[in-house]
Amino acid sequence: MELSFNMEDASQVFVGAFALAVPISFSEEAWRLGETLPSTNLVALFTLSILFLDIFTYQSVFQKQIKKRLFVFIFRIGIAYFMTALVVCLVLFCLDKLPLLSDPVTALRRMIxxxxxxxxxxxxVDSFDKE
Known part of the structure; x- marks a missing residue:
């Protein structure tokens, strides 16, 4: 069975990302962490994000069957993180907490x-309908 990434998957990723991005984006603590967390910790946080996406996708979405689908596996993780980043940036922008032009480093740090x-x-949420 070849797993692809379609519009249903995209909508599930957007909804799942939005469900957790909204309450956290309203938190001043999250904004301040984005400003004050040392770069080493931000890199660790980003790495943990990708690692947990890898593990969950490998176990649940692909059910440990990635040998013949390695590209699709890597693509799915990359696109899920990218789409999540877009959702987070959109929410922060709507809250006027994404200083993309005036302070792009803080914007990126908050997004991470x-x-x-x-x-x-x-x-x-993307894994809910997988067999």
Whole structure:
């Protein structure tokens, strides 16, 4: 069975990311973490996000069957994180907490902090209809 990524998958990723991005994006603590967390910790947070996406996708979405579908596996993780980042940025922009033009580093840092839990929500919702 070849798993592809279609519009249903995309909508599930968006909904899952949105479900966790919204409440966290309203948190001043998340904004401040994005400003104050050392870069090493941000890299660790990003790495953990990707690692947990890998593990969950491998176990639940692909059911440990990736040998013949390695490209699709990697693509699915990349697109899920990218879509999550877009959702987080959109929510932060709507809250006027994404200083993309005036302070792009802070904008990126806030996105990484909030994308960690939001990406897990995205991939969990994406896995609901998989056999």
């Amino acid at each position: 902090v909030i994308a960690m839990p939001a990406s897990m929500g995205a991939i969990v």
